[in-house]
Amino acid sequence: MKNPVPPVVATWLLKHFVDNEALAGDLVEEYRSGRSALWYWKQVLSGIVVTTASQLRTHKVLAVRAILLGWAVSYVTAHLIFGFPAPFDYYIPWNLGRFLPHLFSGSFWNFSYFYMFLPSLVFMPSGWVVARLHRPNMAMALAWAASVPIFALPELYRLADDASTNSRFLPYLYRAVIYVGVEVASTLVGSLLGASRIGRLSES
Amino acid sequence: MRGRTYLGEFEFMILLVLLRLGENAYGVPIARGIEDAIGREVAIGSVYAALERLERKGFVTSSVGDPTPERGGRAKRYFYITKAGALRVRRTKKALIALWRGVPQGGEAVS
Numbered sequence: 142m143k144n145p146v147p148p149v150v151a152t153w154l155l156k157h158f159v160d161n162e163a164l165a166g167d168l169v170e171e172y173r174s175g176r177s178a179l180w181y182w183k184q185v186l187s188g189i190v191v192t193t194a195s196q197l198r199t200h201k202v203l204a205v206r207a208i209l210l211g212w213a214v215s216y217v218t219a220h221l222i223f224g225f226p227a228p229f230d231y232y233i234p235w236n237l238g239r240f241l242p243h244l245f246s247g248s249f250w251n252f253s254y255f256y257m258f259l260p261s262l263v264f265m266p267s268g269w270v271v272a273r274l275h276r277p278n279m280a281m282a283l284a285w286a287a288s289v290p291i292f293a294l295p296e297l298y299r300l301a302d303d304a305s306t307n308s309r310f311l312p313y314l315y316r317a318v319i320y321v322g323v324e325v326a327s328t329l330v331g332s333l334l335g336a337s338r339i340g341r342l343s344e345s
Numbered sequence: 346m347r348g349r350t351y352l353g354e355f356e357f358m359i360l361l362v363l364l365r366l367g368e369n370a371y372g373v374p375i376a377r378g379i380e381d382a383i384g385r386e387v388a389i390g391s392v393y394a395a396l397e398r399l400e401r402k403g404f405v406t407s408s409v410g411d412p413t414p415e416r417g418g419r420a421k422r423y424f425y426i427t428k429a430g431a432l433r434v435r436r437t438k439k440a441l442i443a444l445w446r447g448v449p450q451g452g453e454a455v456s
Contacts, residue, residue, distance in 0.1 A: 159390070163409070166419030167372035167389050173415055188390025195394040199401075 147172040151185040157333055158189045158279045189283075196280030204284045207271050211285035211328070214267040222262050260320060261327035264289070268331025282332035286325055293321045352404075352437050356395050358382065360404065360434050363426045371410075371421040396424055404430030 147169055155165055168188075172181050197204045268282055275281035300317050303310040352360070362378035363370050375396075376387045399405040410421040426434075 161390075161393060162419050163372060163422035164389060164393050166413075166416035166421060167376075169417040169419065170373055170415055171389075184389055187388035188393075191388060191390040191394045195397065 145173055147181050148178050151182050155185045155188060157336060158283065159192045160277065160279075161188075161192065164188055193280045193283050197284055200281075203275060203281055207275055207281035207285050208288045210274065211267045211271050211288070214270045215263050218263045218266050223259075258323060260324045261330075264324045264327035265331035265334070268328035268333075269335035272332040272335030276336075279332060279336055282328075282335070286328040286332065289324050289328055290321050293317070293324075297321070352433060353395075355379075355391070356399055356404075357434070357437055359392065359395050359399065360426055360430055363405065363424060364431070364434065368423070368425075370424045375424070399430065400424075403427060404433055 152165070152169075155161075155168070159165075168181060168184050171184075172178075268286065271285045272279060272282040297314070297317055300310065300314040304314045358379050359375060362375050362382075365378065366374055372389050372392055376389045376392050379387050379392070396405055396407070400407060404427055405424050406427055407422050407424045410423055412418045412420045
């Protein structure tokens with residue numbers, strides 16, 4: 142017998158990224174009337190994309206402001222934490238090793254992978270601030286998160302070009318792709334934390 | 346013509362479905378009405394995005410119903426077409442019929 146509760150993760154994503162109670166209720170009603178879990182997931186993901194796109198079309202200036210704010214917070218945070226304003230520098234671990242050799246010793250790749258989560262320290266606060274200042278929905282925070290890989294494209298293209306001519310550059314490309322993934326994921330986590338904080342404040 | 350709002354194809358279909366459904370127009374039956382007409386699946390999120398655009402244009406109003414257990418305790422949002430919306434539907438229909446009359450019949454494009 143089919144579980145009457147729709148996919149929990151999809152419901153959670155819908156609640157946090159769209160927060161449209163009527164849409165959430167419609168999807169539950171359809172799921173309980175026989176629609177599949179795959180249908181539910183498709184509806185949730187398309188709902189997030191369509192709602193975000195609609196919000197961004199309606200509030201273009203706010204979207205630009207959110208992206209600029211995200212960049213500004215990233216640069217300031219990077220400066221405060223690392224001492225140099227380079228939030229999109231994929232060589233942060235290498236730079237740390239250069240500036241603080243007694244703390245960051247070891248082979249390049251070891252601490253490179255170990256510290257690949259350092260961008261989270263920069264991007265989580267940026268996501269938090271953008272979500273916090275653009276309530277009540279997450280569209281502006283998603284715009285900021287979506288802009289991160291877009292701005293990384295020139296560097297990724299350069300690395301892909303190098304890797305296509307010489308395979309010894311492939312690890313650099315892989316690492317940059319991982320970094321961009323970490324940056325986007327960190328921005329989204331920060332945004333969700335910012336939105337949760339808003340929820341708690343508005344309830345109190 | 347500056348400042349005038351036009352109806353997109355999807356918006357026009359939604360207004361027609363609202364006219365057919367009357368008082369019971371919320372997300373699920375609206376989406377089903379469009380699916381029946383076009384023969385393919387519709388994202389309910391797209392329906393809400395279009396309804397919100399129509400509401401901003403003044404062609405639609407909405408009200409929230411009571412929460413029900415089959416919806417996980419969530420309320421329905423009912424949509425109603427306004428006088429301005431009904432007028433726009435009639436004008437769009439009139440314009441489409443006038444344009445249709447000028448299209449040569451029997452060709453591949455209209456068969």
